[in-house]
Amino acid sequence: MADDALLTDRQLRGWLRCRRRAWLDRHGDPAIPRWNPHRELQLVDRERRLAPWPASARGDRRSAGERLAAGPEAVRQLLLRRDHWRGRPTLLLRRPGASRLGPFGFVPVLLQPGRHGTREHRLTLAFWGRLLEPALGRSPGEGLLLDDRGGRERVRLDGSLQPQLDQALERLRRDRDLTEPPDLTSDRRKCVLCRWRSACDRVAEAEGHLSQVSGIGGKRREQLQGLGIVDRAALAATDGPWLMDRLEQQGERRPELALELIAQARCQELGHADHLDPADPLPELTEAPGVLIYDIESDPDAREDFLHGFLVLPRGPDGRLVDPAAGRYLPLLTLKEQGEARGWQRLQGRLARHQGWPVLHYGETEAIALRRLAQRQGSPGPAGLIDLHQRLRRHWRLPVDSYGLKAVAGWRGFRWSQPAAEGARCVLWWRRWRQRGDRRDLQRIFRYNHDDCLATWAVAQWLLGDDSSSPPSSG
Ligand code: SF4
Structure with missing residues (x-):
C-alpha cells in the first residue's frame, strides 16, 4: 500500500490540535529534534495510569484479532489496521455483548490529560471505534474517557461523531497535500x-505574528484580526483611542487594555525597553545586609514542591553584594516521606539564619507555596519576600514576547548551563531520581535550580542598573 494513503491516529490527533503540525509531521525537516520533555512527561504519566491493567507478554506474535478473540479483560496499545488506517488505542476494555469475537466485545479508552474531554479526545475515540469494527463485526457503540482523577465519561461513538470524523479525515487529507504549511495555530499555548515549537517560534517572530506580542492569546488575536489588525506591526501602528472604542463596543470590560497592547507591540517592533517608573525598583536592597535569591522546583501532577533553592549573596567588606559566582547555593530537598512539618522546620531555619534579608523570587509561585505551607503548619507567613517579576512589570516594558524568567533573562543574555533546560525536563529528572536514585539526576536538578537563581539575580542587577551591558532603552 502506498505510504501516501496511510492515515494514523497520531496524525489525526496532531491535526486536531494544529493543522500546521500535521503538515510538518509529513513534510517538515526530519533533522529537527523530536524530543520534547512535555511529551516525555505525558508518556511517563500514561504508563503510570495504565499500570492497573497488565501489559501483554513480550514477543506475543498473535494477530490483533487473535489477541482480542482470547477475551482478555483489557488490552494495552494494540495495533489495529483497517484498510489504509492505523491506530493504537491506549486501552481496550472487554464489555459483555455479542460480537464476531464471542459473547463479548471491546470499547476503546482514552486517558485524557486533564479533567475535561475535548473534541480531539472524542474524535480519536471515534477513530479507534472504526478501527475496531472489523474485529467486532459491529460498532463498539461507545468509548470511555478517563480523567486524571479516575473519573469516567462515556462517549457515544455513533450519531453525530461519525460525520464529524469523516469531515475531519477528509480535511486532514487535503491539508497534508498542501504545498505550503497551514498557518500557525491561533492558540499558541498548544505549542508547548x-x-x-522552536521552528514555529522563528516563523512567528519573522512574520510578526500577533501571538508574539506578550499578552495576546488565541481569542484576542482573532478579535484583533476581525478588526483588520493582522500582525504586530499593524498593531503597533494602530490608533489607541480607536482600538479602545472598538473593544468597548465588543463588550471589553477593560478597553484601556488596547493602549497596553499597542505599547507592547511598539516596544517589540522597535526592540527598545520602555522605562515606565524611574523610582528605585528595589529599595529594600539598599541597606540590607545581604539578599537571598529563592526558587522552587515542583512536580505539578504530584502537587509536590520538592526543592527549595537559595542563592546567598551577603554584602562584602566593600559594601557591595558579593558577585553571584561567589555566592553560596543552598538546595533544600523536601521529601514527602520526611513529612511536611520537618520540611517547614528546615525552611524556617534557613530563613532565620538570614533574618532581615530580602528574599527575591521571580513570579508568584514561591510566595504562594510558602504562605500555604506556613498556613498549614499554623505559622505566620515568612517576611521579606519580593516578587521581582511584579517589580519589573511595574517599572519596565520590555521587547520580549513573554515576561517569564526564561524570556526576560534570555533577553539580558543569560544562558542556562544545561542545554534545553526547562521546568518539564527538571520534573523528568526528579521522577527518574525518585525511581532509580541516580545522583547525577539530582545534580542536574540542583544545577538547573541554581541557574534559575542566577538568572533571577541577573534580571535584578539589570533592574538596579548594575548591569554594564544594558540594552538600549527609550526611558
Ligand atoms: S509549534 Fe504550534 S504552530 Fe507549530 S506545529 Fe506545533 S502546535 Fe502548530
Whole structure:
C-alpha cells in the first residue's frame, strides 16, 4: 500500500490540535529534534495510569484479532489496521455483548490529560471505534474517557461523531497535500507540547505574528484580526483611542487594555525597553545586609514542591553584594516521606539564619507555596519576600514576547548551563531520581535550580542598573 494513503491516529490527533503540525509531521525537516520533555512527561504519566491493567507478554506474535478473540479483560496499545488506517488505542476494555469475537466485545479508552474531554479526545475515540469494527463485526457503540482523577465519561461513538470524523479525515487529507504549511495555530499555548515549537517560534517572530506580542492569546488575536489588525506591526501602528472604542463596543470590560497592547507591540517592533517608573525598583536592597535569591522546583501532577533553592549573596567588606559566582547555593530537598512539618522546620531555619534579608523570587509561585505551607503548619507567613517579576512589570516594558524568567533573562543574555533546560525536563529528572536514585539526576536538578537563581539575580542587577551591558532603552 502506498505510504501516501496511510492515515494514523497520531496524525489525526496532531491535526486536531494544529493543522500546521500535521503538515510538518509529513513534510517538515526530519533533522529537527523530536524530543520534547512535555511529551516525555505525558508518556511517563500514561504508563503510570495504565499500570492497573497488565501489559501483554513480550514477543506475543498473535494477530490483533487473535489477541482480542482470547477475551482478555483489557488490552494495552494494540495495533489495529483497517484498510489504509492505523491506530493504537491506549486501552481496550472487554464489555459483555455479542460480537464476531464471542459473547463479548471491546470499547476503546482514552486517558485524557486533564479533567475535561475535548473534541480531539472524542474524535480519536471515534477513530479507534472504526478501527475496531472489523474485529467486532459491529460498532463498539461507545468509548470511555478517563480523567486524571479516575473519573469516567462515556462517549457515544455513533450519531453525530461519525460525520464529524469523516469531515475531519477528509480535511486532514487535503491539508497534508498542501504545498505550503497551514498557518500557525491561533492558540499558541498548544505549542508547548509540540516538537516543532522552536521552528514555529522563528516563523512567528519573522512574520510578526500577533501571538508574539506578550499578552495576546488565541481569542484576542482573532478579535484583533476581525478588526483588520493582522500582525504586530499593524498593531503597533494602530490608533489607541480607536482600538479602545472598538473593544468597548465588543463588550471589553477593560478597553484601556488596547493602549497596553499597542505599547507592547511598539516596544517589540522597535526592540527598545520602555522605562515606565524611574523610582528605585528595589529599595529594600539598599541597606540590607545581604539578599537571598529563592526558587522552587515542583512536580505539578504530584502537587509536590520538592526543592527549595537559595542563592546567598551577603554584602562584602566593600559594601557591595558579593558577585553571584561567589555566592553560596543552598538546595533544600523536601521529601514527602520526611513529612511536611520537618520540611517547614528546615525552611524556617534557613530563613532565620538570614533574618532581615530580602528574599527575591521571580513570579508568584514561591510566595504562594510558602504562605500555604506556613498556613498549614499554623505559622505566620515568612517576611521579606519580593516578587521581582511584579517589580519589573511595574517599572519596565520590555521587547520580549513573554515576561517569564526564561524570556526576560534570555533577553539580558543569560544562558542556562544545561542545554534545553526547562521546568518539564527538571520534573523528568526528579521522577527518574525518585525511581532509580541516580545522583547525577539530582545534580542536574540542583544545577538547573541554581541557574534559575542566577538568572533571577541577573534580571535584578539589570533592574538596579548594575548591569554594564544594558540594552538600549527609550526611558
Ligand atoms: S509549534 Fe504550534 S504552530 Fe507549530 S506545529 Fe506545533 S502546535 Fe502548530
